[in-house]
Amino acid sequence: KNREYKWRVEYMHWCPDGVDGVVISINGQFPGPTIRAIVGDTIFVHLTNNLPTEGLVIHWHGISQIGTPWADGAALISQCPINPGETFLYKFKVDKAGTYFYHGHYGMQRSAGLYGSLIVEDEKEAFHYDEEFNLLLSDWWHKSSHDQQIDLSSKPFRWIGEPHTLLMNGRGQFNCSLAAQFSKLPITQCKLRGDEQYAPQIFKVHPSKTYRLRVASTTALASLNLAIEGHKMMVVEADGNYIQPFFVENMDIYSGESYSILFKTDQDPSNNYWISISVRGREPKTPQGLTILNYIPNFASKIPNSPPPLAPLWNDYNYSKAFSNKIFGLMGLSPKPPTRQNRRILLLNTQNRIEGYIRWSINNISLVFPTTPYLGSIKHGINNAFDTKSPPNTFSKNYNIMKPPPNPNSTYGNRIYMLKFNTTIDIILQNANALGENVSEIHPWHLHGHNFWVLGYGDGKFDHKKDVEKFNLKNPPLRNTVVIFPYGWTAIRFVANNPGVWAFHCHIEPHLHLGMGVVFAEGVHLVKNMPNEALNCGLTRKMFVKDKH
Numbered sequence: 001k002n003r004e005y006k007w008r009v010e011y012m013h014w015c016p017d018g019v020d021g022v023v024i025s026i027n028g029q030f031p032g033p034t035i036r037a038i039v040g041d042t043i044f045v046h047l048t049n050n051l052p053t054e055g056l057v058i059h060w061h062g063i064s065q066i067g068t069p070w071a072d073g074a075a076l077i078s079q080c081p082i083n084p085g086e087t088f089l090y091k092f093k094v095d096k097a098g099t100y101f102y103h104g105h106y107g108m109q110r111s112a113g114l115y116g117s118l119i120v121e122d123e124k125e126a127f128h129y130d131e132e133f134n135l136l137l138s139d140w141w142h143k144s145s146h147d148q149q150i151d152l153s154s155k156p157f158r159w160i161g162e163p164h165t166l167l168m169n170g171r172g173q174f175n176c177s178l179a180a181q182f183s184k185l186p187i188t189q190c191k192l193r194g195d196e197q198y199a200p201q202i203f204k205v206h207p208s209k210t211y212r213l214r215v216a217s218t219t220a221l222a223s224l225n226l227a228i229e230g231h232k233m234m235v236v237e238a239d240g241n242y243i244q245p246f247f248v249e250n251m252d253i254y255s256g257e258s259y260s261i262l263f264k265t266d267q268d269p270s271n272n273y274w275i276s277i278s279v280r281g282r283e284p285k286t287p288q289g290l291t292i293l294n295y296i297p298n299f300a301s302k303i304p305n306s307p308p309p310l311a312p313l314w315n316d317y318n319y320s321k322a323f324s325n326k327i328f329g330l331m332g333l334s335p336k337p338p339t340r341q342n343r344r345i346l347l348l349n350t351q352n353r354i355e356g357y358i359r360w361s362i363n364n365i366s367l368v369f370p371t372t373p374y375l376g377s378i379k380h381g382i383n384n385a386f387d388t389k390s391p392p393n394t395f396s397k398n399y400n401i402m403k404p405p406p407n408p409n410s411t412y413g414n415r416i417y418m419l420k421f422n423t424t425i426d427i428i429l430q431n432a433n434a435l436g437e438n439v440s441e442i443h444p445w446h447l448h449g450h451n452f453w454v455l456g457y458g459d460g461k462f463d464h465k466k467d468v469e470k471f472n473l474k475n476p477p478l479r480n481t482v483v484i485f486p487y488g489w490t491a492i493r494f495v496a497n498n499p500g501v502w503a504f505h506c507h508i509e510p511h512l513h514l515g516m517g518v519v520f521a522e523g524v525h526l527v528k529n530m531p532n533e534a535l536n537c538g539l540t541r542k543m544f545v546k547d548k549h
């Protein structure tokens with residue numbers, strides 16, 4: 001079935017957390033409209049850019065874009081930014097059921113609120129539930145994304161700091177708390193009618209039923225822990241892939257990830273319960289995000305009897321690792337990885353300075369985008385659009401990941417990894433110490449155009465012998481986003497079988513902005529019928545203009 005949408009994107013006054021602000025809206029909505037489709041459908045989004053002075057793209061996070069790499073919506077990788085006043089058609093197939101989302105992928109437009117949910121239903125779901133809810137998580141600052149962007153690119157560097165508010169489906173509370181009565185802090189109890197833009201979305205449930213909660217995180221920065229007070233969660237889906245179901249009291253979710261969980265409304269039905277999100281991996285200077293699981297027929301305004309769930313300690317990384325290590329592919333439903341790789345690429349993640357500017361680098365290169373999108377320039381054989389030298393396949397064996405970079409300077413670069421079509425690629429993401437002593441952060445890495453198998457995680461420096469032997473080739477989960485823990489490594493495997501050019505990057509938006517990503521190209525000669533509208537900038541634009549005469 002074809003599903004057709006006309007979207008108008010513009011800035012709009014909005015009040016996501018009780019403080020007046022400005023968001024990027026779609027058709028007057030924040031977050032943008034939810035797309036619901038059935039597996040196999042084709043989506044048509046006619047996207048009109050009504051931002052007065054900026055380009056625009058939208059990335060369909062988790063959709064493989066097989067045969068439509070120009071619709072991936074990664075600015076200057078897969079397409080030219082859509083100019084103000086212009087309309088671009090995103091046409092793509094949703095070929096795998098799952099919980100997805102979409103978001104801006106140019107500058108810091110995701111931080112500005114350009115996002116929404118994309119849900120692909122299966123003809124017949126593999127698990128049973130009575131009803132479902134959707135929960136899109138994000139974080140919010142009282143500083144415009146433009147100011148944030150300038151801060152990051154300034155000397156001296158100005159870091160955004162922790163979010164003011166965590167949002168659930170675009171709603172949070174900054175000046176008041178739903179749980180003030182349980183708080184030691186001097187914060188007032190929210191007095192809400194329910195129709196405020198920042199009033200929480202209440203999740204209404206019937207007792208003794210099974211619910212599916214679809215949850216995705218499009219935070220710009222925050223790693224989160226989600227809990228439903230008193231209710232065990234069974235995790236069944238990760239990034240649109242079946243996983244071996246497992247039970248948890250609460251779960252971590254990093255930017256770029258999505259999950260489905262099943263829970264039973266098996267608690268005392270005369271009470272309501274908290275649904276909470278809390279910051280992990282960074283000092284939690286942001287209050288918990290809260291909403292209410294409302295057992296019908298209780299009033300939605302009935303505050304739960306107990307304080308909101310206590311989050312695990314923000315820096316208890318073993319807790320987070322234990323959660324990640326519980327995720328396995330579902331035997332029979334989740335495909336298995338090829339047993340051998342053809343190429344292994346090691347990517348060292350460091351924070352560096354370039355001419356005094358703070359940047360993130362991968363194997364000592366800090367990514368900057370060319371003015372002509374890679375997809376168009378490679379497809380059309382334009383050889384001066386970017387630096388065609390291969391980026392490094394690895395980093396120095398002697399590199400001490402436990403110390404700040406000995407040579408803190410790196411360079412800007414726009415080189416990309418050319419992958420031989422249909423080969424199996426292993427990537428080892430190696431985390432390291434940042435510029436400050438004893439600082440190493442969590443980074444969720446997201447791959448466009450593919451799912452990958454997560455073969456393993458480890459602490460310290462990756463060991464080519466010992467660690468490879470421990471790879472899980474039996475039932476690794478398929479995903480499109482995976483985290484690296486402080487001072488640790490993560491190994492993934494994917495098959496380079498999707499003709500196109502694909503970003504692989506830290507999903508923390510300021511980190512991508514500061515260069516924390518790489519780009520892969522594979523089988524570009526096989527790309528057919530690329531629309532000219534995707535290439536109407538840089539050197540490809542000149543080419544089309546010349547062709548016309």
Ligand SMILES: O=C1O[C@H]([C@@H](O)CO)C(O)=C1O
Nearest residue numbers: 159351434435441510511514
């Ligand atoms: O990229 C980052 O910069 C700051 C800090 O490292 C420098 O101020 C921070 O916490 C990041 O994640």
